[in-house]
Amino acid sequence: MQPFDPEQTIAALATPPGNGALGVIRISGKDSFRVGQKLFKGKKSLTEMTGYEAAYGHLYTLEGKKLDEVVALKFVAPKSYTGEDSLEFYCHGGSAVISSVLTECYKAGARPASAGEFTRRALMNGKLSLTQAEGIAALVSAENRQAADLALAQREGRLSKELEEICDLLTDLKAHLAALIDFPEEDVPMMDCDAMAERLLPLQNRLRALLDTYDSGQMIRYGIKTALLGPPNAGKSSLMNRLCGEKKSIVTPIPGTTRDLVEAHIRLDDLQLQLFDTAGLTETDDPVEAMGVSLALEKLQQAQLILLVLEAGGELLPEKWLSLAEQKPTLLLWNKTDASSAEIPKELANRFPLQQKISALTGEGMSELSLRIKEAVKLHNLSSAQAVLLNDRQRDGAYRALTAVEETHTLLSETGNFDLAGVMLDAALEELYALSGKRADDAVIDRVFETFCVGK
Helix, strand or coil: CCCCCCCCCEEEECCCCCCCCEEEEEEECCCHHHHHHHHEEECCCCCCCCCCEEEEEEEECCCCCEEEEEEEEEECCCCCCCCCCEEEEEEECCHHHHHHHHHHHHHCCCEECCECHHHHHHHHCCCCCHHHHHHHHHHHHCCCHHHHHHHHHHHCCHHHHHHHHHHHHHHHHHHHHHHHHHCCCCCCCCCCHHHHHHHHHHHHHHHHHHHHHHHHHHHHHHCEEEEEECCCCCCHHHHHHHHHCCCCCCCCCCCCCCCCCEEEEEEECCEEEEEEECCCCCCCCCHHHHHHHHHHHHHHHHCCEEEEEEECCCCCCCHHHHHHHHCCCEEEEEECCCCCCCCCCHHHHHHCCCEEECCCCCCCCHHHHHHHHHHHCCCCCCCCCCCCCCCHHHHHHHHHHHHHHHHHHHHHHHCCCHHHHHHHHHHHHHHHHHHHCCCCCHHHHHHHHCCCCECC
């Protein structure tokens, strides 16, 4: 990454590389119009255009050779994406054209933009917060509608607003503490330690609720780690093949056919699943089959969801495997209902209240599967309007802030030391400020923008 220098004018392709109908060249910085004017000729010059005005014309090399016919769009600071003077050239999307236009932009005085540099300039110019910038990165990489909705909510400031409200409450409490300590003779409403500690409880609850959104956000963005669990010949491989829409696993009536781990990344309605078809869990003396069972257990430990596949009227799993399934969010799939009318045993139904009758062979019951999965991993009530932690940086910052608030609560309850409590509240505020980007250092900002593409 090049050193960040907001004084320089930058240019880059803002649309995906490769051939296409259109390619958008974005230029931003104090010399944008001077750079653009060296290349653009139209019925109206760039200097005559007002902000948010478009003009048709042609781009030329500095030597006067015509490059392409384009539409130029002008943005005048601060009313632009970056908060700076900016230009966009809408060119034909051929790779040769784009390369030639960018080369001429660099000759005219711009330099190549670094990854995420346009958005970083927007951050530096107060156009958005650090969490909003991360929302933009998540929006660009979103692979399903729910992930896009969550990213858009963060881009629009849902998380920023939640953090701001928590910071305001902490600041009020910190100010009250400071007044009690520094101006005891003034008319400051008195508050004992227990009452002060009590005021921290709603803040702890809000931070815990925020942290609870992290796993949901990860599942929506990257997929739910899902393991198929069941006895041999229960239909796991048939289910795997139906979900994938192709033959991933070998299906035979012979128990123990699947010995290796079969993996697939699939989309089920608006969900993504990182799916593992594991060996049928059974006691075995076959060393190869035993290795498959061992690998299955390893994946089960990593899973965020277990699809417990049992054959209607067929063999059930031994107790130790059922106990393992109870430790994770589990959806019981009562398979082969096309061949058997057997009901789920009452004891089993009580242990695994989330159930779905299916036939992996005919597709019966499969249309309800995505809804049942959302219920199992608690995504069905997740609203795009709420604040959600989308990455590790956000989670770690919220966790450290919660830890500081919890320690303050314990301190006030046990010792009543207002001075030390004030210091610890400062620590919580600093974590929240760093999370939102109000006081984030350059190293943190660099790490955030490493994930961006060039041109955004």
